[in-house]
Amino acid sequence: MDQNQCSSSGSGVPDYKNHLNTYAQQSAIPSPVYEYTCTVYLDGEAYRSVNTFGNPEDAEQDASKLALESIAKKVKEECIIIGHAFYHSKSSCLFLIFDSMCCKSILNRYAAKMELPIPTYITTQIELHDFISSLAFDGKTYMGHRARSKQDAERLAAREVIMSILGTSGPGTYLSEIFRSESMLSNASHIVEVPQAVQYTYMATGASPGSNCGGSIRRRKQILNPSPRRPPVSKTYLAPANSKSILHQYAVRMNLPIPTYTTTQLEPTTQVERLRVFISSLVFDGKTYTGSPARRKKLAEQLAAREAINSVG
Structure with a gap:
């Protein structure tokens, strides 16, 4: 057996696999059996397949699946950290409204990408100033939290769908791409600037002598300027x-x-x-x-x- 025989690909590297197969045949023993694992590196993280496989393609698929599941979990955790927060910069009076502001548009984009019907909302007024909304999406029904307006109720229902999707591997990854393109995690495009901080104080005033009216409450508006x-x-x-x-x-x-x-x-x-x-x-x-x-x-x-x-x- 020529140990210097090179691979048929012309790479100049000895074809050890072929040598081993030839040895097995000449020795009348079973052919060698190969098992593969795979490690995929992405964005500084390593994801290694847990199982072994009979061909490298299956090992690569398993490692890729693990990577996607891990990424989807990270995205969901980060979105929970950011999505449920309400940040306030004291001197410039800036508010970051990520909670539900763009959830409807994101869900619509996701539906279009996945070729699913656009979600439909059913919103009910449950009290004088409270609304609650539900929606049907991809065969499931989701219920949002109570809100002060119909629009906010629908956004909160859409957010329930988004948080549910983020927990899955494939769909969750597609949704995270839409999040990033909306710049929710990379910039403050949803910051609303309040020009001045306003504080209201309420003062009781007595009735004027000879008046039929009782005392009243006057509201005083005070502008709070940011610290210079x-x-x-x-x-x-x-x-x-x-x-x-x-x-x-x-x-x-x-x-x-x-x-x-x-x-x-x-x-x-x-x-x-x-x-x-x-x-x-x-x-x-x-x-x-x-x-x-x-x-x-x-x-x-x-x-x-x-x-x-x-x-x-």
Whole structure:
């Protein structure tokens, strides 16, 4: 047997597989059996197939499936973190309204992408100022939470569908693409600016002498101006996905040292909790800020940066 025989592909690498098959035939023993596992790398993360397979294509499919399921879970967790939050920058009076603002349009885009019928909503007024909405989508019925307006009730129903879809692997990944294209996680396109902070105070006034009227309540409108101590961080800088970059730019603008991050992986507290959880802190302008826990190191640092931004604001 010629050990220097090269592969038929002309790559110059010895065809060891062919040599092994030839040896098995000459030795009258069963042909070799190959088992494959696969590791796929995506965005700095490694996903390894759990099972072994008789051909590499099946191993690649299994690793890809694992990656998609993991990504869908991360997207759902991050959307819960961001979607249920309500951020307020004290000095510039900016509000991030991600909760339900674009859920209907996102769900419509998802339905079109998946070639599903556009969802239909049934909204009922349950009290004087409360509405509740349900919708049928892909053969299932979803019920939203109570809201003060019909539009908000429909958005909340759409959000229930979205949160349900995010828990699945394939559809959840498609939906995450729509989220990213809507810039919900990467910019603050849904920030509404309130020009001035308004505080209302109520004062009781007595009746005028000789009047048939009783006392009344007068409402006084007071404008609360933002603090002039430091320029607020720009409103486009509130989303977690680019908070580090924004804080860096703000430090340069204010001639402050660039913030340094310390990120640690938390130990699981239970036998069930096996996913990695990170928490990050940073030192900025002489103060230490700690962000919320996150499933990824990068996101943990972004959340720490956001804490600093909210404080500066």
